Amino acid sequence: MEKISIRSIQEKDNKALADLIRSVFEEFGSEKQGTVYSDPTTDNLFEYFRKEKALCWIAESDGIILGSCGIYPTDGLPFGCAELVKFYLSPDSRGKGIGQQLLHKAIGSARELNYTQLYLESFPEFGKAVSMYERLGFNHIDHSLGNSGHYACTIFMLKDL
Template sequence: MAITYRKIEERDDESLANLIRKIFREFKIDKPGTVYTDPTTDHLSAVFTAAQSVYWVAEEDGQLLGGCGIYPTAGLPDGCVELVKLYASAEARGKGVGKALMQKSIESAQHFGYNEIYLESFPELTAAISMYEKTGFKYLSAPLGNSGHFACNVWMLLVL
């Protein structure tokens, strides 16, 4: 069956939270100051009801494979949105799922009229960082905005 891409729904919350935390344990980045301990991780469908935000999920045969979205994080410069919570299950990696989710999020940012996309990550997530670089994200020397994820130590920006 084909992979389908759709906007997050409340029924996705538990599966997505479990997937995100599993990935954080896999890469040994399950620590305070990340989405691992962020209480909103359990209710992402509610988080993405905010204006000018969207979260995309990938699904195959009723199984969530991953997700990615954009969110107008407090403190970002005007016209800038944050690329958030890009995760793909181990089974989905290397199949273009993460790239497709990121591309849908970038297209959504353009649709909303943003001209920059910011992200925070970890050096352990080498495949994701490589994908960001290939997409045109450039490294920043310090974080932007007020995500509250103080443990992240890779910051990047894409000018649209």
């Protein structure tokens, strides 16, 4: 069994992580404007996560990035709320519990940073991820929160911590 480590994002991860994220969007036919796919910050995620109370966890094995999951204090969110962001897994990493490890790590980190809620945005194309969010206690809400700039998203969810 491969050894998987979960660690904080590093500057050297920028290109591989941007490539992984965009490949997931392409895999699901979701390469749309108004999403992470077209967001210019996707190419410099290490810098993006250098904001106070923001973090991104990377799952890797033998130097290869398998996935990521972060929390971010998106502008315009209610007090105490952060956004769950950049949760993506490579196709061969799915179904092995890696996504759950990343999500639990991000949720635990949000609690440690004294957030009281987590918000996320997604698409119907990412149905398996949405099902996982539901199992972890995220509830659907009927509108977006905050100013992520990802106006193409159609699924909005919120979890009390």
